[in-house]
Amino acid sequence: MDDPRYSIGELSRRTGLTVKAIRFYSDRGIVVPSGRTASGHRRYDVDALARLELVRTLRELGLDLATIRKVVENEAALPDVAAAHMRALEAQIQVLRLRHAVLKAVTRRESTPEEITLMHELANLTEDERRRLIGEFLDATFRDLEHPGFAGIARSMTPELPESPAAEQVEAWVELAELTRDPDFRALMRRLAERQDNDLRRHHPIADIRDAVAPALGSGIHPSSPEAARIVAALTARHRPDDLLAWLDLVDDSRRERYLELLAVINGWAAPDSLAPAAHWLSQALRASDQRCAP
Structure with a gap:
């Protein structure tokens, strides 16, 4: 029968620990010679x-030596230690996801040092700080616009980063937060809201545009064709051409759609339907109609 007593060298071979490490644990009384x-x-x-x-x-899982001593000496229950360590790891994972998202964005965008600093700050905002940033943006967008529909619109435009976000959600948050801090983007969204406020008091054109333009796009109708002219005539019977063009120029801004795309990623929603193709088609059709009407 084999002698059940092992030398340090044998323990090293069986456990994968170095002889030096075993001596270290032995000297500190964590494992005692027989x-x-x-x-x-x-x-x-x-x-x-x-x-x-x-x-x-336990060391591979990242526990410190003092905690390990308590576990092996039954001074601390292993499930309790594991639960506490799991929470600590979750916090570390969150930090790593944030760093990964920033580094990925830096790699993709060839960011300047100033942009890197800004992205890092945005990624590390607390939940309250994120809410405050978005709240300020939405307040600047909808301030003093009293139509009751804007409360629901503001809620639908609010990103809710989950407690344990995926890397793509963190990256989307950083880009969206950058957008909300951009004065030009804020001015664009304010103009859109003001335009929509005027339209809601009358009749918002978006439903008419989708109903009229979507079939034309699907059928391949060219914006300068007679069929397109008939669609334009039907729309301009309900909406002033100048108002439509002004609204379309705002809606056709790619930053507006990018915000909605990022919002969907952060909130775990399906990707939004793009209004850009319909807006671009109708803008071309309206301008073609103006040219035909010009003397």
Whole structure:
């Protein structure tokens, strides 16, 4: 029968720990020799082997030495220690996701040092700070516009980064937050809101545009064709051409759609339908109609 007592070298081979590490744990009383040879070399039993394997596992999981001592000496319940360490790891994972998102954005956009600093700050905002940033943006967009529909619109434009976001959600948040801080984008969204406020008091053109233009796009009708002219005539019977063109120029701005795309990623929604093709087609059709009507 094999002698159940192991030398440090044998423990090293069985556990994968270095001889130096085993001596370290032994000197600190985490694993205790079961005896010594006549020449004074330490020997360990199967309990020491099992304890060392547990120590190795806990160290690989990132637990500190003091906590490991409490676990192996039954001063702390392993499930409680695991739960606390899991929470700490979750926090670390969140930080790593934020850093990964920033680095990915830096790589993709060839950012300047100033932009990198800004992205890092945006990624590390607390939930309250994120809400405050978005609240200020939406307030600047809808301030003093009293139509009751704007409260629901503002809610639908609010990003809600989940507690444990995926890397793409963090990256989307950083880009969206940058957009909300951009004065030009804020001015664009304010003009859109003011235009929509006027339209809501009468009849908003978006439903008419989708109903009229979507079939034309699907059928491949050219914006300068007679069929397009008939669609334009039907729309301009309900909406002034100048108003339509002004609204379309705002809607056709790619930053507006980008905000909605990023919002969908952050909130876990389906990708929004793009209004850009219909807006672009109708803008061309309106201008072609103006040219035909010009003397």
